[in-house]
Amino acid sequence: MRSAAFWQIWMLVSLALAGVFGARLRENPEAWKAHATSAPPRGSATRLEAPRPRDQAAAVADASWLLQRLEKAETGTELCELLGRLEPSDEPRATYAITAVLERTRLRSVRACATTALAAQPSPAAHSWLVDLAEDPEPEVHRTALEALALQTDMLALTTVSDAAHSADVDVRVAAVIALLKARRAETFALAKDLSETLDDASKLGELIDALAQSGDVRVLPVLQSLIARGDRETHVRAISALGVLGTKQALPLLWPYLQVGSEDEFRAAADALARLEPDSVLPKLVATLRESSARRRVLALSTLTRLELPGVLDVVVELLDSDEPELLVLALRHLASTHDPAFESRFAALARSDEPRTRQAALRALAQLETPGALSELHALSNDSSTELANLALDALDRAPAGHAELTARRLQRVSRAPADGSGDDDALELSKDPSPAAQDALLAYFSSAERPTAMLERVVEGAPSGMVAELAARFGQSTDVEQRRVLIQELANRAEPRFSEDLRRAVSDEDESIRRVALRGLMRLGDEAASHELTRLLDAPEADERHFAIEQLFSHADDAGLSRLAALASDPDSDVATTALTTLKGQAPARAAKLAQSLFERGSSEQRSALFGALRELHGSLTRPIYEAGLNDPSDDTAQRSIAFLAGLEGPRAARQLLAVARDPARAQEVRSAAAGALRNLGGPLARQNRALLDELSERPAQEPVICRTAS
Numbered sequence: 001m002r003s004a005a006f007w008q009i010w011m012l013v014s015l016a017l018a019g020v021f022g023a024r025l026r027e028n029p030e031a032w033k034a035h036a037t038s039a040p041p042r043g044s045a046t047r048l049e050a051p052r053p054r055d056q057a058a059a060v061a062d063a064s065w066l067l068q069r070l071e072k073a074e075t076g077t078e079l080c081e082l083l084g085r086l087e088p089s090d091e092p093r094a095t096y097a098i099t100a101v102l103e104r105t106r107l108r109s110v111r112a113c114a115t116t117a118l119a120a121q122p123s124p125a126a127h128s129w130l131v132d133l134a135e136d137p138e139p140e141v142h143r144t145a146l147e148a149l150a151l152q153t154d155m156l157a158l159t160t161v162s163d164a165a166h167s168a169d170v171d172v173r174v175a176a177v178i179a180l181l182k183a184r185r186a187e188t189f190a191l192a193k194d195l196s197e198t199l200d201d202a203s204k205l206g207e208l209i210d211a212l213a214q215s216g217d218v219r220v221l222p223v224l225q226s227l228i229a230r231g232d233r234e235t236h237v238r239a240i241s242a243l244g245v246l247g248t249k250q251a252l253p254l255l256w257p258y259l260q261v262g263s264e265d266e267f268r269a270a271a272d273a274l275a276r277l278e279p280d281s282v283l284p285k286l287v288a289t290l291r292e293s294s295a296r297r298r299v300l301a302l303s304t305l306t307r308l309e310l311p312g313v314l315d316v317v318v319e320l321l322d323s324d325e326p327e328l329l330v331l332a333l334r335h336l337a338s339t340h341d342p343a344f345e346s347r348f349a350a351l352a353r354s355d356e357p358r359t360r361q362a363a364l365r366a367l368a369q370l371e372t373p374g375a376l377s378e379l380h381a382l383s384n385d386s387s388t389e390l391a392n393l394a395l396d397a398l399d400r401a402p403a404g405h406a407e408l409t410a411r412r413l414q415r416v417s418r419a420p421a422d423g424s425g426d427d428d429a430l431e432l433s434k435d436p437s438p439a440a441q442d443a444l445l446a447y448f449s450s451a452e453r454p455t456a457m458l459e460r461v462v463e464g465a466p467s468g469m470v471a472e473l474a475a476r477f478g479q480s481t482d483v484e485q486r487r488v489l490i491q492e493l494a495n496r497a498e499p500r501f502s503e504d505l506r507r508a509v510s511d512e513d514e515s516i517r518r519v520a521l522r523g524l525m526r527l528g529d530e531a532a533s534h535e536l537t538r539l540l541d542a543p544e545a546d547e548r549h550f551a552i553e554q555l556f557s558h559a560d561d562a563g564l565s566r567l568a569a570l571a572s573d574p575d576s577d578v579a580t581t582a583l584t585t586l587k588g589q590a591p592a593r594a595a596k597l598a599q600s601l602f603e604r605g606s607s608e609q610r611s612a613l614f615g616a617l618r619e620l621h622g623s624l625t626r627p628i629y630e631a632g633l634n635d636p637s638d639d640t641a642q643r644s645i646a647f648l649a650g651l652e653g654p655r656a657a658r659q660l661l662a663v664a665r666d667p668a669r670a671q672e673v674r675s676a677a678a679g680a681l682r683n684l685g686g687p688l689a690r691q692n693r694a695l696l697d698e699l700s701e702r703p704a705q706e707p708v709i710c711r712t713a714s
Contacts, residue, residue: 063087067097079105080113088120095126102129112140119148127152131160135172143175150176150183165191168656174204178211181220189219196223205235213242218250225254237265244273252277259285264300271304283310290316299327306335314339321347330362337366345370349378352394368397409435416443421451433461433469441469448476455484462492467500474504483513490516494523502527509535518550633663641669642676649680657681657688664692664699675699 063086070082079101086094098121101114115133118126133145146164149157164176177195180188192212199205209227212220224246227239240258243251251273258270259282274282289301302320305313320332333351336344348370351363364382367375382394412428419425429447432440444461447453458477462470470492477485490508493501501523508520521535539547632644645663648656663669663677678699681689689696 083117115144146179150179213245240269244276333362337369364397433465436466459488497526
């Protein structure tokens with residue numbers, strides 16, 4: 001908690017609640033015994049359904065049943081399902097059950113579910129836990145905790161969120177500002193503006209922009225305008241789109257210019273936003289663009305028009321069927337085909353005989369989408385046209401229409417049954433491979449049995465074939481002497497991750513070809529097969545570094561407790577690539593454990609190993625890696641010291657300022673290290689930078705007259 005005084009008050013409240021609870025228990029002990037024994041007998045329930053409560057006693061029984069199941073649940077799915085069913089309760093039992101889950105699990109998804117459940121509990125204990133979780137390393141956890149606290153009115157909750165909005169951890173800081181935006185707190189807008197000006201993470205900026213837009217508050221307009229003016233391409237376009245979501249017509253003057261001059265992304269984003277804000281005005285503007293001299297702008301305007309659901313668009317598109325521009329005609333045909341209106345049948349049929357290839361193909365596909373008797377009749381007629389190209393295009397269009405598919409399948413079966421070994425039947429065979437009907441699959445097997453077919457053809461077939469067909473091909477080619485054929489099949493079996501192929505993959509783990517063995521292991525890992533564990537253990541202990549490296553990669557998303565222990569051990573591997581990969585993989589599974597291990601390795605590692613550690617720890621939360629970089633300030637290697645300086649400068653705050661000043665003042669340090677510390681402190685600003693300006697001017701490479709920027713440390 002935030003202070004000793006708060007803990008004293010909290011202890012008194014807890015003792016009082018315990019006294020009340022104990023008194024109730026003494027008054028009616030039999031009722032509590034009944035509640036404790038009201039859950040279904042162990043082993044008798046096969047589903048997670050409890051009786052619907054019909055009165056207060058039944059409701060208490062249901063709650064007791066849920067809490068007992070929650071205590072015994074082992075899988076993440078079951079834990080989240082039970083946590084989601086907990087009702088808000090002033091009694092601390094539900095809160096303690098949730099916090100027990102938080103204490104015993106490391107699974108991100110379950111911790112997120114538990115925090116959401118905790119946020120719904122009104123008890124003081126739940127409130128206390130949310131305060132502690134406000135800086136949890138897991139983004140979903142601290143985000144949920146901060147959003148719950150931002151909606152509360154007590155001073156501790158608001159102070160916690162306010163502190164988080166100034167956190168050195170950028171994830172926590174962004175989450176806190178977004179939580180305040182959702183809660184519509186008045187102080188949010190200044191915080192959001194400051195954050196938008198200092199944040200350089202594109203994905204985090206995107207989250208902030210979305211939250212600003214969804215706030216619906218006109219006071220965020222200057223922040224979005226600033227992001228449009230100075231953001232990178234992605235941020236700039238996203239902020240333009242956000243103006244439409246914001247929903248204020250005060251944004252209109254910012255949007256109209258992009259329909260006159262701007263990139264394609266700006267044009268589309270502005271048009272989408274304008275369609276939300278003033279739909280009656282945007283249609284005439286886009287129609288006017290259709291008459292501009294630039295062909296690129298005309299196509300852009302039409303593609304945007306057909307995407308927006310504006311009244312009057314259909315009439316504009318119909319007029320374009322008379323256009324002599326293929327790009328506009330194709331877009332118009334695609335849009336009109338999506339309406340499935342038979343009134344366009346004759347227009348589509350006429351354009352299907354066009355001399356322009358793109359127009360002809362788009363018109364044929366438009367006929368297929370109609371699926372009217374007249375459209376199908378026209379396609380059948382065109383499939384027998386003297387022009388082979390037109391006939392093939394018509395056949396392709398027929399294949400897209402369910403009503404024409406049966407006839408085409410019959411033709412393909414006939415052609416495949418007579419196909420020679422010259423590859424002329426490959427296209428028909430490939431189409432039949434997607435058809436699960438027995439006739440199509442029998443014909444395909446016969447096709448491969450009648451002659452030697454190239455491996456490339458086999459690969460194309462197995463990618464799209466039904467599982468039954470792949471099983472037949474695996475039985476035929478799984479023991480082939482052709483390594484490439486075996487590889488193609490095993491790769492597909494691994495990709496499908498279906499239990500029916502486990503035995504094939506187990507055999508392939510012993511294949512003489514290394515690439516096949518590795519592909520098979522990946523497939524078994526995805527299936528959770530026991531054979532994968534044995535093979536992985538062997539590879540982790542292999543004398544060859546590349547074998548160990550490969551095994552570590554397989555643990556990236558499949559590591560259990562034993563796997564995490566192996567990763568921790570391999571972080572000290574003599575091969576630097578293996579050690580770095582092990583630590584990086586551990587970081588993704590257990591960040592806190594990775595940071596603690598890295599600190600130990602840093603203390604006893606060589607200069608090269610410490611430098612590699614910095615690379616492996618990139619993207620970990622600052623609170624986890626700060627001790628390592630603080631130790632790095634005193635490293636004998638100037639390179640390591642300078643990397644530590646850069647990291648600590650990014651954390652900002654008084655603590656970082658003091659450490660940077662200590663390095664800058666140390667005459668025993670190398671000049672470049674002192675200069676780096678001085679430059680970092682100068683950029684950081686604050687009281688220490690102002691008080692030691694003469695020293696910073698002396699050490700920094702920047703001119704002395706340049707003003708010091710004051711941003712944080714106070």
